[in-house]
Amino acid sequence: MPKDKSLKKVMVIGSGPIIIGQAAEFDYAGTQACLSLKEEGLEVVLINSNPATIMTDSHIADRVYIEPLTPEFAASVIRREKPDGLLPTLGGQVGLNLAVELAEKGILDREGVRLLGTPLSSIKKAEDRELFKKLMQEIGEPVPDSRIVHSLKEAKAFAREEGYPLIVRPAYTLGGTGGGIAHDEEELMEITAHGLSLSRIHQVLLEKSLLGMKEIEYEVMRDKKDQCITICNMENIDPVGIHTGDSIVVAPSQTLSDRDYQMLRSASLKIIRALGIEGGCNVQYALDPETGKYYVIEVNPRVSRSSALASKATGYPIAKIAAKIAIGLTLDEMKNPVTGKTSACFEPALDYVVVKMPRWPFDKFTDADRTLGTQMKATGEVMSIDRTLEGALMKAVRSLEQGVIDLSIKRLTGASIDEIKEEIEHATDERFFAIAEALRRGVSVDEIYEMSRIDRFFLEKIQNIVNMEKRIREEELSPELLRQAKQMQFPDKVIARLKNTGEEEIRAMRRQCGIVPTYKIVDTCAAEFEAETPYFYSTFEQENEAASEDKPSVVIIGSGPIRIGQGIEFDYCCVHSVWAARDAGYRTIIINNNPETVSTDFNTADRLYFEPLYIEDVMAVIEQEKPIGAIVQFGGQTAINLAQALQQRGVRILGTAVESIDAAEDREKFDALLNELNIPRPKAGAARSTEEALQKAKDIGFPLLVRPSYVLGGRAMEIVYNMKELKTYMEEAVEASHERPVLIDRYISGTEVEVDAICDGREVLIPGIMEHIERAGIHSGDSIAVYPHQTLSGTAVEKIVNYTEKIALKLNVKGLINIQFVVQDDHVYIIEVNPRSSRTVPYLSKITGVPMVDVATKIALGRSLEELGYRGGLMPRPDFVAIKAPVFSFSKLRRVEPSLGPEMKSTGEVLGIEKTFEKALYKAFTASGLKVPTDGAILATIADRDKPEAVNLLKKFYDLGFTIYATAGTAKALQEAGVQATAVNKVEEGSPNILDLLREGKVDMIINTLTRGRAPERDGFKIRRAAAEDGIPCITSLDTARALYEVIETTAIKLMPIK
């Protein structure tokens, strides 16, 4: 029982949508924390706007509010629930900021809610740069010379004293948003201005550069008895200068002597004590390898991305224990959940090496600036564990799923040595590969060290991998050499390629020599005590600890790192699938490599294999576990992509057959299927060459929707309007995926509709139909989706249901199917069929009350809908509206085009639930971070194509009292329609122009539709970028704008003159 008896009900704040810098780790932390509090008999109230999370499941907390994370909504929840305490440190920076606001506004005091765990003063001391610096000086901990500035003038003055480069860090932002390294005055002005605008308290820290020093982090915990422990330390392979979220990280530190290790550990304990934190915190250091001096860079007084990583790296559940500390328990009275016997008050000892690699979105955002700095750009990460660092690095690389399974990438093989060196010096996301390539070409470790400041230890490890490539190529492949290569985790395919032989031959040789992976347990204690955790990793060693068990098992394939198009939703699905399979009586085994997630919590499945989702690794687990089959429909495209290869190797795919998956994904087979079922789809074709594409285009007619086959999230998808655009596209896209044809569809402008259904081969259950606000052409993942459907005719709904049933039954789907339609009046066309779980499943499951993954999993395991208590058909409409809105991370990715189109760009989503459409939409907009304006100024720049429609809409905004600014053409059209729009200069027309207007803060919202071409020099792009960076809402679809108008119109109080 909690030591603090006065606590009965506790409120937890979640972290909201996934954005760069704040990903699935907070679902993991939040879920653990909620369960941990319930375990102590407390009633838990949760607020989180992100529906795609396990933590918002009804059984995780006692009361779940999927509401916008604003002080207003949070205050309403507090007033209604009257919790005794509020736990602010588990919802990332968003949760922490919200808690601070609630406290500062006096809401917590007024409602008698105590802030649990870390006191408000500590949060402020850690978060406020000035207070933090002062505290560090008081306790004698070194901090780099720095100055807090509130203006550009102050920034210039500091630069005059200290010189360049300077690091710019805005206060109270996350993932380093708005920060950067300024090498000269121009850069300083730009970054500082941006940083000041983003900081909640208009404060920016300028810091003397610690570039090139070792970057080390410690995860520390403290309880109310002042007992302190460190859970883990981590060393960034990339020295200071690259955000830790964008760095390759190893745990524990590898190049620190015991003295250095203990020096920083002692400092961490001193800092957490000085801050008075009760719970967990993260301390980051720069360590100068030359002088041995260190500097404290930053402290996060909360659970963080690093703590999730540390939890998975060590097995020590930080969030779970932190939650218990917050309600008064102490470390010494808790047991280490891993051993079940020893104390939780100890420090994990690792007997393996952990590598974390970031997953960047540059495969999607090809225009983005790929250089790395203090602004985090990665959307997700992978972790790997092995007994050798070489092995862990190799496993991490293939876990990234970027088509690379060793340290060579094609682009660099063809690059000049100068280009490679340039990339090593000015790090990009592919620096790691550039280093390998440089070593391959004989550049010395010393030279690379000079360029990169990466410790020689790490460089020599990469050298070892490169040397192994050479040895395999040049020497006879003896069993000894093969074993060594496998200990470095060279995939069979790579060894075969280097040896010019077949993968099967290598595999056979391995079998013959008994070189097979062994599995070891992550046990927090380096085998000193017996562990109860079923948390395994592979390595090539003597002893295998994964004992076989008799109970039939099922393998669930996870979804890997979070990336654009494949987010936390799929982890949600995997976790539910595990629970369902266990409920159905099976031993559950999950394979995944994303350290942020709930699926890789060792409590989720009966066995967790922390492994790459690469066929060789997955097959090895399957050979070890001998399951009855594998479930692939929940792990997104990652798992689906493995289906065929698994089946070829004799693994039974549970649920929908591989042939059906193929029939839906292979364009020609799919066309044949639709023809047979007499279901219309937009005219379409497939082309393997530019010539073929141009030929097909003539038959189909423009506009066309073009994209490569077998992709997720609409990667490299585009609408083209003429032959020229098609030709340009083909030349880019075919390059992108030459193994597969490019798909060419007639583009139909209509309402986009999405259905997720469950089929058992006999009946089809449709929990709901979702209608998109934005018309077809904007990726479904970036559209606002409304449930239930609002504008469809009865005939259209009937057709949708009918088509869904026909397709699901024809494909003999055993589980989930997702179908996207485009509806033009009563005509319904099929756009896409995915015989797997989709991004909307968590959201739909929550709002319809149908546990879709649970039902689908049980069907995959042989049950029927009827047996599970469900019937086929469309479920009745509810008496509320639930709207999912996308959330973007454009402010963090420079040069990325923020306009919406067929390529998915959002990183997360939020949900708004209310009685009416407008109110639900208001909540969805608010939750997504858009402050719905009730008055102010709109800047409109509209493509000619959209002018008639836009003028109509802008007039309505004008009538509501908005001021309208527009560029000449648009202004003229508006004036003709009776709107007194103010014309503004385009950029090339000279100052004052549009950008000046934005900079002066005169615009509250932008409506901008896209003219053709993606060339970044266009005005439209500059406007959108300026909006993204300055946080001005920028709406690029007239449909979104119209929806927003409806919300404003409903809530606006209008003047009604009586005479």
Next chain:
Amino acid sequence: MKGQLILEDGSIYKGNLFGAVNPAGAITGEVVFNTSMTGYQEILTDPSYAGQIITLTFPLIGNYGTSPVFSESDKIWAKALIVRENYVSEDVGFQKLDVFLKEQNVTGISGIDTRSLTRHIRSHGTMRGLIKIESNNGDISCGCSDIKAEDDGNLVAQVTTRHVYRLPGKGPRVLVMDFGVKKDILRQLRLKGADVVVVPAFFDAKDIFSLKPDGILLSNGPGDPARVPGIVSTIKKLLGRVPIFGICLGHQLLALALGAETYKLKFGHRGANHPVVDLETGKTCMTSQNHGYAVREKDLKRLGLVITHKNLNDGTVEGLRHRYLPAFSVQFHPEAAPGPSDSNGIFDEFFDMMIKRRQREQAI
């Protein structure tokens, strides 16, 4: 060069030899494991490991080389080192672990599944082992009985200083009975200003008193406390005359002198993460440990001993204080090296005790 480790129960682990390799001989010793992730050099040079073969559970060893400043004594006392991987750097400015072992004439074996070995020791208890070059015909001519038979002899006699030496300071005179003292214990004493005099382990009480100590530190050291001849009777003579502080073996010997018993733990405590609760404050902190024996809890009360510290994991005795006499001791290592220095304040208690004693004597 290929080598193998053979345990007394016949288990065989194959690996590669590094450091100093004696082509003819085999090395035998008690195989123990340490779970520290850093501090391999401190461990190797800690005299408490004399006679033992050390397995490091962290797989990557040698990463930051070696340096004279990390040594806890003038040589490596362990008989051999077992690791998963020994880091071989090409950096010329880097003193390699391999070179350090060669200089010290100590053998290492790498490529061992140290986790498997550790699990084996954990379940079957500490046992003796032998490291040798793998013979071509793969025979294990050196049988298990040979491994068992060997006796390490009087280990304390091997590691203790041969002559008295002084590290002058302005504070109280601390006489260190060197059973295999770590340099960091002496460093801690000196940091706090002690005038340190180190004497051989078998120095008798009369000679000790002739050096006019303000306090006596019973140091750490190797082996079974019950098998160190003579020292217990010396300690008995010192008791009550002057403040005594024991660390590790010193703690065990103090307990024996006061009538307690010691026993062998199944596989010992060796690492940097052992939680120890201070029963007087109720607070737990992390400690560095290295011991295979422990003081039996039974009868301590009757002997006038107060248990001051306990291990939070297995409840073993970690610290003692005599109810009346100025004598106390800890099983763990407050000097750390390697490991956390959270319990460093224990040295202050020793100094307080000495200062109070002196003040009282002066008052009289």
